[in-house]
Amino acid sequence: MHEKFEKPYDPQETESRIYQMWEESGLFNPEKSIEAGYTDENAESYTIVLPPPNVTGVLHMGHASMLAIEDLLIRYQRMQGKRTLWIPGTDSASIATQSVVEKKVQKEEKKNRHDLGREVFLERIADFVEDSKNTIISQVKAMGSSLDWSRYAFTMDETRTSAVNEAFIRMYNAGLITRGHRSVNWDPKGQTTISDDEVEYKEETTKFYYLKYGPFTIGTARPETKFGDKYVVMHPDDERYKEYEHGQQLEVEWINGKITATIIKDEAANPEFGSGVMTITPWHSAIDFDIAKKHDLEYEQIIDFYGKLLPVTGEEFEGMKIGEAREKIIEKLESKGLVEKIDENYVHNIAIGDRTKATIEPQVMEQWFIDVNKKITLPESHITGIKDGQEVTLKELMIAAVEGGDVDIIPNRFNKIYFHWVNNLRPWCISRQIWYGHRIPMWYKDGEEKAQIESPGDGWEQDPDTLDTWFSSGLWTLSTLGWPNKEEDLKIYHPTSVLETGHDIIFFWVARMILMTTFLTGEVPFKKVFLHGMVRDAKGAKMSKSKGNGIDPLDLISEYGADASRFALLTGAAPGNDIPLDVQQVRGYKKFTNKIWNVARFVLTHTDGVDLSKRPDFSEDDEKDLEELNAMVNEVTEHLDTYRFDLAADRAYHYLWHTFADIIIEKSKEELEGDRRSTVQWKLYYILITVLKTLHPFMPFVTEEIWQSLDTKESPYLFVAKWPKA
């Protein structure tokens, strides 16, 4: 008898040992698996790329849920005989990592990044990344993830960097990447631009001022920007102001004395709002900038990149911080009798940088953008509805990929959200003023510019900026497969089968991957997108570090085991729904792992020497038991094929406990004493094997550990065994 079964199942003792065994087998690598004869060479491929966690981060519940789902899919498909590849990787998380290292250097060496210089600072970051990457990797392994580590990718490694450069240059040559002066989101704390999607909005109550501007009344919550307001805008059809003509000039008393204001008639002014008149600050407002562009108006910068007022505001205000200036300006305007009314409780949204939480200041800057509306020719298309050589825009490609069904988003309701986002997409600002990231492969000399990786020669200077981290992330399905070089891998594994990720990054990532990949290859990056929800605590609140309500997945694993933790996450994982996680549940599933353990113990102690190759004659009752088993396998299979992991898990759970253990095994106790002994032995053993296989993708460790104790088995490892056929 196997002594280990005399004690309750101990995940602590088992899991790392089993994982090591798996890794040493090398069979997470599909080529090795083919070599060893577990996978058919011509088998259909099944690929998932792991959404790369932050290389310097630690595993959180969101990761745990993602890993549980993806490993479930991968193990299931591997057992189905597919040529299965799951690619691991980590993300450099440029801004986040840079600021962590910057703080560290500041604390330890009392220096900032400029003191060190770009090159030295980047070395510090590289060292830091190297030191900390093993933490996240070992935590990913602790979940039981059957990733092909031989293909480990890091967003900043050589292969990925060359993919980024290649993509940039191709897009530049196609005229999709252009440089221009536009209104961008400036993060004064991070000292960089950020894209529209990286801006969050927070409700804030502030004062709202009604100011006299010549004969008009204008409203503003930001008087500090009003120095530059030389244009007064009203709707062309507004009867109240029909005496004024477009372009008419009038002199008005303003903050620092008289200025000349120009009347602009534009539909952007809403007659229903306030007085129907507004002044504009093109440099510090994207909408105002659009109006200024449309009418070819002048604009100037009022606030600098640190949030202080520039000399143009006059000696009195120069150098003041926004908050202070606001008060002072209002005092001054009040003394001049130009303040009509102050609304104390004005609720509006302020823009916040999602990383730094700093208030975003729109600025006009020269940056690199991806033009999503420019027509380009797609030489070769595998996208439904787009022909080879057709002229399309990136927007059209992104719509076609989903509309034509080449990319299927689960759950379906996210299609609408996706289309809405794509249709309203503005040029994507991709340049960042931070050091850690992929440096833009653009070179300048005497007003000339060249897009290439190496310096074109003496006197050429490379663009100092780096690329938005989502630019490289957008290439992830391609770059992890070695694009543009490894043609063989790309042919076999691309497009990938499923992209499994949180619905919170559908725009950041999912959409960007579709954009990049369709342009660069004429293929979609993945056939299906499975969106999981946010992991929530027992009260339904979003888990986050700042709220302190997070459950550390590592604590869960060490207390209840990875199997139980995975199972709890999977039973709640209905597509798109948030995943509630209650520790009580995890405890319950730990009991379940022990139940499996004891079922195995019972079966193994009573079936010594059973020979599976000779199928005995069954009674009607036996046949019914096997039919029930088949029905369970069928249902689990179907649920897995339709991404209903919650139902699949539930079904398998219930079968093992309440059918196999409670009914079949209980019934067998008498039979094992009588003349039906060998028949029943065969049945028990067969059911055990089938159940182990069925449960393996959900609970890989305990099932594999039991498998290792079987005397008769079709393969040395359960994870490469064949999925049961009903």
Added chain:
RNA sequence: GGGCGAUUAGCUCAGUUGGUAGAGCAGUUCGUUUACACCGAAAAGGUCGGGGGUUCAAGUCCCUCAUCGCCCACCA
């Protein structure tokens, strides 16, 4: 302001094409200590958020209201 989701047993959730409700956990009672006390059995628990409609029949379809949550949107 626009859009989307949720509302079912004390708690967390299932309920796929409409046929008068299910699971886990918690709780109650009893039993079992030779697979498993990380056990078994039984009972209990819901006018399926409110209201209206379609239908022989609605948790399931339609309308409406309410509450909660999420996403998008720079009315200055």
